[in-house]
Amino acid sequence: MNMDDYRRVADRMEPSEQCRIEVLNMKNTKITHKTNRKLVPLMIAAALAVCGGGTIIAADQLGAFDKLSSVQENTYKDERYIPKWDENNYAEIAKYIDTLETAAEPTESTSGTASAEPNVIVDTESVYCDGRTVMIGISGSYVHGNRNRINGLGFTSRFIINGKTYTETDAWDEDCGFYRMESSTVQDEDSYDNFSGVVTIMLADENIITEPTTIELELFNIRRGRGGTTSASYFPDVVKLSIPVTPQPELRNVCNLRIEEDGFAAAIYEISPAGIIVGSQFPDSYYRRFIDEHGCEITQCDVGNVWYDENGEPLEGLYYTSTPDYGDGNGDRMIIYSYTDTSAMTIKWFDITTDEVLHEYTFTLTE
């Protein structure tokens, strides 16, 4: 019994054909809602639905690490707190990519093949490894590709590093052993059979790589299209890659700057080309706990926070991971992707319903 059971049922749920007719007949005026819609037989689809966390991005043909710019451009954000990434801000994107490319090293070309038909061949191009973060640039192709328009190739990733296994679908689990794992692929514009992309893992403190090692990377649930939709097609096999890495710990600036004022706590743990790791907490009094209509205990809060650089520009905070057992009072960690050479970082806590600034603090960053 697992979540595939949920996916299979959801796969079979389709809106009625009458809906399509009504939608396509809509004018730019509000429609009348129908409350007693007749039930129609549900369409049953037999496609397997397998979920994964890989991000699929269609873009022009780019080098593997250039895909990160697409990640930057396409990551969905909450516009209330963080201004939308300017998709045309190529200078900013280029700065980030340049930083990573400078740090990345070509790797021995290793290749993995999913042998079942249709098969997929994946090659590694280059690797960024600062010990905490490993970013693997890949390129590949699939044989017998569907030449119809597709949304790219998706997959779920699993890393095996120094005997420990890390799986992408466990990303939100507090005990997963990593802060971030994701993958992005782009379809080559001139060849539907080729793709390239980047697979990333950012490890938790206790799992940082300190010695040269060989990373095993498995790509599974390989699919065209995204999500558990019936239109997605799945490749049946797993691509396995062995990638030798030598960590470059000098790329990580471990800061461990922490403050606590009036119950608001913040920390800057680490800055590297792969991102900034920060943490923050706010007083318990801002949490609201109540029992909902189902008798379930719900905890909500209306506090958000934003980090700013020395010029008052918000830093892009795109990822969150929870580390409640860190033991330093700063349980919530957030990873900011954007590379920054700012000399100061300010955190502001907001009431997200009123935008009132509840507290703020500025860290001065020195060499």
Added chain:
Amino acid sequence: MTREELAECYDRYSGAVYRTAFACCRNRADAEDIMQETFLRRLTSDRTFPEEELEKAWLLRVAANLSADHLRRMRRRSLLPLEEAELVCELPQESTVFQAVMALPPDYRLAVHLFYYEGYSIAEIAGIMRKTNAAAAAVLSRARKRLKRMLGEEMEL
């Protein structure tokens, strides 16, 4: 948006929008109403999306917001029970797991649907649900624990 563009948009995303609305509302009629309203918003919106995934995320976000509004209105009345007749379960465990997800609080089941079915990351779920990343992660974590409690250790998550 032209009629042809709307048709293309509908054919591409109606299933995802409908399933997301169903995860929130738990009944077919409301999910279809919300889906229609979502596409009406799309029809009247001037937004352009450089990537298809962004358009899909926008639609799911609208559907989630409309569903939340709907549930707030429904709170004043009695909530409709999940209609088993609307589901097609071929195996007993499919019904068990689906019913368990549908028994979660609205935020929980939406987050579970977006994570396990649509394959969105926590940051993307946070964007769609208009929550902070921290709140979205917490919702997923609690939903998982609750599913474990409801279905026992044999439930693999």
